[in-house]
Amino acid sequence: MTSQQWGGWQPFVSANCQASVTSCFDTTPYKYLIFSAKPTVANQTFLLDILSKNDTTDGIAVSTTPFCSGGANPAVGVWETCKIPLAALLLTDTTI
Numbered sequence: 001m002t003s004q005q006w007g008g009w010q011p012f013v014s015a016n017c018q019a020s021v022t023s024c025f026d027t028t029p030y031k032y033l034i035f036s037a038k039p040t041v042a043n044q045t046f047l048l049d050i051l052s053k054n055d056t057t058d059g060i061a062v063s064t065t066p067f068c069s070g071g072a073n074p075a076v077g078v079w080e081t082c083k084i085p086l087a088a089l090l091l092t093d094t095t096i
Helices: none
Strands: 032-037 047-052 056-063 080-085
Touching: none
Parallel strands: none
Antiparallel strands: 032 080, 047 056
């Protein structure tokens, strides 16, 4: 995480996932990805995408704005909760 204007977060499950699917995280039992974010500049937007094998994007990148409690104009320095439907990502591989 970062306290600067731009940042990113990439959770990591297992280096073995690329060689053995049983080491991956299976998303099929889940409907949403829920997280909190704190805007550091006015009208900040966040994008979410999922990386698959070899760090390539699977599905599409989704703007989180419609799914976050702060809406289109989140307050700077205030935590907001985002609840992203996994279906919105259009994943082709449900193991990440």
